Amino acid sequence: MRPRTVVTGLGIVAPTGLGLTDYWAATLAGRGAIDRVTRFDPSPYASRLAGEIRGFDAKEHLPSRLLPQTDRMTRLALVSADWAFADAGVVPSELPDYDVGVITASHSGGFEFGQNELRALWSKGGQYVSAYQSFAWFYAVNSGQISIRGGLRGPSSVVVSDQAGGLDAVAQARRQIRKGTRMVISGAVDASICPWGWVAQLTSGRLATSDDPERAYLPFDGRAAGHVPGEGGALLVLENAEHALERNAPQVYGEIAGHASTVDPRPGSDRAPTLQRAMDLALADADLAPDDIDVVFADAAAVPDLDRAEAEAITKVFGVRSVPVTAPKTMTGRLYSGAAPLDLAAAFLSMRDGVIPPTTGSTLSPDYDIDLVTGAPRPHAVRAALVLARGQGGFNSAMVVRAAHH
Template identity: 55%
Template sequence: MSAVVTGLGVLAPNGIGVETFWRHTLDSVSGIGPISSFDASGYPVRLAGEVPGFEARQHIPDRLVPQTDRVTQLALAATASALDDAALDPARLDAFDMGVVTACSAGGFEFGQRELENLWARGPQYVSAYQSFAWFYAVNTGQISIRHGMRGPTGVIVTEQAGGLDAIGHARRQVRGGTPLMVTGGVEAPLCPWALAAQIPNGRLSRRADPARAYRPFGADATGHVLGEGGAVLVLEDGDAARDRGAVRSYGEIAGYRATFDPEHGPSRLESAMRGAIEDAGLTPAGIDVVFADAAGLPELDLAEAQAITSVFGPGGVPVTAPKTMTGRLNAGGAVLDVATALLSIRDGVIPPTINVGRLADGCEIDLVTDVRSAPVRRVLIAARGYGGFNSAMVVSAEGYS
């Protein structure tokens, strides 16, 4: 039983909508710049990837705006786009044949900060009743399922950057178990003072002020990553069910998936996740056309990933790309955006670039794609690592139906 992607919804720092995002990615348009959503001048980190020009009321009903954080507004907008892209009207399907699994690691930080400020400054009677759920990392799943009448299996994954792949992997399991359609993906909006202050202490954010030098994964002078908001939502369907309902397309199949966890004082098990995903897809490493890297932007983590890739494919044995250099790392939204980008790579036969890296660090013996590269792309491996030891890998392929 195949699980195929029939719809994509994308909101990214370098473009809203699938085709705008894809065009800007191929043109190396970066969405990283100075933080504009609040005054970050007093913070050591002042750059981020912000979704440009997003107005919630253009995408969701007015009544939902005061109930929701920006993260949920972005998620609802991405879901609506994915359903439209799949030419799917949920009202025409059985509610119990549709489920939702999303990933989120920050939750509704901006909403929570505002209501805590009200509590401290004005008293509990001024705290919104919606605070009871708007901050919660599971709220995207809940709001999507309510808005579209999806009463099948639901869930939420919290494994930071790896979460997007884990959510898709769980959704694939539900499709294989008999649920015809799953909405899945990851979206984040961690750009407010409270959210930024919570992430600065981990030491992984770049403190450079130049957007072209701040996030340089695998580069000789890498100093960390840039935070970003946004992500992607997918419509995942059983291939036969999609064909029977007259789906207009399949972007490709979720062919393989594997997750591992690093021991506290042991080596990374990212390589094991990669090999497991390839094996789950019924392939060997020679069957992979390109790797979308996790691209942490920290020298020790970049080297570990490069060595894992080299161990699986050999030195320079497969093209490697990290288009997230144009968006920043989107936490749970990042890997799903990579999946969407990989499916577009398959569709158009092109590998998107990694920008701004410069000279590779010693020991990173990978074929890093730094300019758009035309090539037959049929099967893509996506890697993701979450803070705390989470590793996930996924294979998407052109198989399915068209």
């Protein structure tokens, strides 16, 4: 039998709350964090809203020597990793060197750092560009900096598949645990709310242009007109279930039970999109039937065609309105590769507390035959959840998590 992979620690950095407790309290209270961008002046741009993390001062959490060499995304990731290990009751430096790996996802790398150095290059000259630019922008930098900080020399890598990447990274971590690595910290934190990153995101044509934070990001709603970007995400401590038991882990949130990823056919093709196939394969991998799933955390693109495709896929797998569907990311914005790991964290907290967080702001369009949890949280026993993520370019990822066997 293959070893089971369980989650024993959660490190959350979200616009709605820094740390697990604050994030979950805000999520259940339906307190959104979408507002006008403050990290730069958004007035010249078509989209002006974001889910920003406010009140994060890296100096309070990290040694000063790290600050000149890290992008905001990496600072948030380092703190998230610290919190995840603390939650799991692990001091990484006390574990054997090669026992712990780091596998993160990234959507855009350290964009803000790169922008600042490019500005220095253009305005002042090459000698003013930081030597740290050589790696601070890089997709793999969060994995690298976390492994250096913790002395973690197990398998490390980065996965780049846009919003699907967060689940793909966790799936890769599960593979490493099955191969014998005892523990892997995995997930993703993204942050590219800067003019350069903003322009790149606007090219997708999927960003909402509304200036009303309450009505800008409305997945599965007849008024859906794009998404609002956000920053942050979550890192999870994954480990071999026996290892967690041996070391008497303070808690086991649940198990990574199944995963599948697919890629859609190219636009204009007559072949169907493959999200449904990813869901079917993830359920098969978890050895669960659709009836075993208590909630689906939706990708929730808030682009009508994409919402329709997702709603149809969910209905084909589960039947008409037969499973609760939610998208708490309406409170944070889409966090790119950080979004799905945050949904995984929310799924585990739903299991712990017997409640499904709401999709705030949205009113379900009659066009979609899904049971969307809107308004208030819904009390509901959650034993297993399905988390969905889709990235631009046709990436689909589906992950099944379930409560730990007692």
